[in-house]
Amino acid sequence: MPNHWLSPLVALLLAASPAAAQAPLRWGADAEGGAPLVEADPRDPSRMVGFDVEIAELIARALGRSPQFVQVAFTSLDQSALRGDFDIGLGGIEDSPARRQTLGVSVPYFEFREVLTVRESDRSRYHSLASLRGTRVATLGGTLAYDLLRRAEQTEGLTAVSYDDDVHPYDDLALGRVDAVLLDHILAERAVGRTKGLVIQPEELAVGHYVVVTAPGQAALLAAVNRVLLAAMADGRLEQIFRRWKVWNDDQTALHERVRAQGMSAVGGSLLATAAATPVRGREALVRFTPQLLRAAVVTLVLSCAAMGLAVLLGVLIATGRVYGGRLMRGALLVYVEVVRGTPVLLQLFLMYYGFAGVVRLPAFVAALLGLALNYAAYESEIYRSALQAIPQGQLDAARMLGFSRWQTLRLIRGPQALRLALAPMTNDFVALLKDSSLVSVLTVVELTKQTQIMATNIGSWLVPGLACGTLYLLMSLPLSHLARRLETRWKLEGA
Amino acid sequence: MTPVVSLAGVQLNRGGRPILRNVHLTAEAGEVVALMGLSGSGKTTLLRLLARLEVPDAGEVVAPPAGLVFQFHFLFEHLSALDNVCLALVHVHRRPRAEAEARARRLLEELGVGHRADALPRHLSGGEAQRVAIARALAVDPPVLLLDEPTASLDPARRADLAGALRRLAQSGRTLILTSHDDDFVRAVATRLLVLADGVVVESGDPGTVLTAPVHEATRRLLRQERVE
Numbered sequence: 001m002p003n004h005w006l007s008p009l010v011a012l013l014l015a016a017s018p019a020a021a022q023a024p025l026r027w028g029a030d031a032e033g034g035a036p037l038v039e040a041d042p043r044d045p046s047r048m049v050g051f052d053v054e055i056a057e058l059i060a061r062a063l064g065r066s067p068q069f070v071q072v073a074f075t076s077l078d079q080s081a082l083r084g085d086f087d088i089g090l091g092g093i094e095d096s097p098a099r100r101q102t103l104g105v106s107v108p109y110f111e112f113r114e115v116l117t118v119r120e121s122d123r124s125r126y127h128s129l130a131s132l133r134g135t136r137v138a139t140l141g142g143t144l145a146y147d148l149l150r151r152a153e154q155t156e157g158l159t160a161v162s163y164d165d166d167v168h169p170y171d172d173l174a175l176g177r178v179d180a181v182l183l184d185h186i187l188a189e190r191a192v193g194r195t196k197g198l199v200i201q202p203e204e205l206a207v208g209h210y211v212v213v214t215a216p217g218q219a220a221l222l223a224a225v226n227r228v229l230l231a232a233m234a235d236g237r238l239e240q241i242f243r244r245w246k247v248w249n250d251d252q253t254a255l256h257e258r259v260r261a262q263g264m265s266a267v268g269g270s271l272l273a274t275a276a277a278t279p280v281r282g283r284e285a286l287v288r289f290t291p292q293l294l295r296a297a298v299v300t301l302v303l304s305c306a307a308m309g310l311a312v313l314l315g316v317l318i319a320t321g322r323v324y325g326g327r328l329m330r331g332a333l334l335v336y337v338e339v340v341r342g343t344p345v346l347l348q349l350f351l352m353y354y355g356f357a358g359v360v361r362l363p364a365f366v367a368a369l370l371g372l373a374l375n376y377a378a379y380e381s382e383i384y385r386s387a388l389q390a391i392p393q394g395q396l397d398a399a400r401m402l403g404f405s406r407w408q409t410l411r412l413i414r415g416p417q418a419l420r421l422a423l424a425p426m427t428n429d430f431v432a433l434l435k436d437s438s439l440v441s442v443l444t445v446v447e448l449t450k451q452t453q454i455m456a457t458n459i460g461s462w463l464v465p466g467l468a469c470g471t472l473y474l475l476m477s478l479p480l481s482h483l484a485r486r487l488e489t490r491w492k493l494e495g496a
Numbered sequence: 497m498t499p500v501v502s503l504a505g506v507q508l509n510r511g512g513r514p515i516l517r518n519v520h521l522t523a524e525a526g527e528v529v530a531l532m533g534l535s536g537s538g539k540t541t542l543l544r545l546l547a548r549l550e551v552p553d554a555g556e557v558v559a560p561p562a563g564l565v566f567q568f569h570f571l572f573e574h575l576s577a578l579d580n581v582c583l584a585l586v587h588v589h590r591r592p593r594a595e596a597e598a599r600a601r602r603l604l605e606e607l608g609v610g611h612r613a614d615a616l617p618r619h620l621s622g623g624e625a626q627r628v629a630i631a632r633a634l635a636v637d638p639p640v641l642l643l644d645e646p647t648a649s650l651d652p653a654r655r656a657d658l659a660g661a662l663r664r665l666a667q668s669g670r671t672l673i674l675t676s677h678d679d680d681f682v683r684a685v686a687t688r689l690l691v692l693a694d695g696v697v698v699e700s701g702d703p704g705t706v707l708t709a710p711v712h713e714a715t716r717r718l719l720r721q722e723r724v725e
Binding site: 396 | 547549561562563564566568570571572574583584587588590622632633636
């Protein structure tokens, strides 16, 4: 009996099954910033828009599969492709010898120029890399532009500042934290349209190409992708997409003609010669990157020590205010502690660096230092407050009987004992801070974890850099843990 | 002689409950006044009132700055015995460090703990800590010395020593007021005894007389309990 109404449903399912049998085509890209390539639709953030979105859809459709977006951080795209997190990766992925060695790389489908963007007032001053000696120049990490800047650090004496996205470099340029941004012309044009007071310099510093990547050994998929791209070049569908996003120009006409005639070899020469040197691996990589890792470890150590020192100082003041202060002060400090402890430190760092930039423009290292110190001060204040409260009331009465003022009692009797009680847990927090300091890489500070990430991106593996980085963290944190244990035994107060 | 310490009609409540009711007490220089009573009778509160650590709800308290020796000593745990005694001399009375140390050493010697001057409080025995606490209170030379259960952490031999030391302090013109559970000790050291029950002084007078022929039921109960212990 039930079959009567069930059978149409079964038929429907069967009819739908041919499409369902084909797994969706997972395509990986970074939607942070990313306009006009891939970005969340401002009107409907659950939807992706951009020319690379349309190209991904075009490829999926041609392969008879449905497109499925996978969010991957831009600098992790290669590693993610190797892991097989997605079938194809695109979204501003540049052709380079390193990529061709490790991944499947399609024919190039878009040609971009690396251009300098500067503040309008610097238009005549900063027009080439050579003119930027002694300044800070920003770009997106893991790109051709970053490689160019790293080389210019040696030859032109400028400082390369690496970002994890392509929006904040321009924000910081407008704010005066950097003096120029080197990036792909379509990103620069977007930024100039978005942010007032920026101009693009006409000189082109390099030419690059966007490609689609696949995991290595996916020859059939790669060949299919190439077929789709070549067909779309031939019948003008790619041109239509690029025109819709207003990025079509004569360079693309020439590129598409060349690619259709010569395939991959169309862009062999000049670009690949100027791009980064062949990646190094294993021991050689370790030797080459060790000085940089050590320097980054020093940044981590200095930052952590300074931040902890400041945090303890502020924490002691906050705790003192919370124990001795009036109602208003106690209330205000309680709000501070709860707000800081109840929100992510990453959010606080972003607010400190970008959020309050209109009010106070802190250099990256100072913002990182203050952000960490203000965050940890809340935790240290709680440790110190409970230590203050652990000193028996009888001792405070005894001090009062002997004629000590409240301030003297705090300074000579209560404070020093509380500090001894607090020191071991504070040292434990120091170890935590050492590791949390890696978060400040979002403010462009190159500390140990960030340097490791750069190294991993550069050599295309996390294994050696990860182990080296871990070893350095342990070398810094183990003595601290040991110190904490020793302090604990030495200053353990009886009955307290 | 004018009294050094005087309490008149003192009333003290805590949480709406009376702890002390209509207490009168005067003490002159050279006197040793003992306060006895069961736990919760208000002895320690009376001492804290004299120490100005408590404020009465009614009545009048006249007392000069006093030294107070707590039952649990409350030495400053991060400082040596010597520094515990010196600290107030140096920071409150602004004496030179050397002079303060000399006085502290002398006091510790007199109380028989000179050899423990450099020890931290957590390394002292109960009796030693007791005497360091007395030295700390005496360092600033208060005219009145208050002691809460000074015999609690002492063995019998040490109690006799302490009785001698306290008598000498009284002879030098100080007023001593102490609480105790130990009737032998009170007999040996006190010139006057007050018995408290439920915050009221129920009996007072010469210690020998009060302890030998107690008039009030509370005193008799106290002595019975004392014997059992």
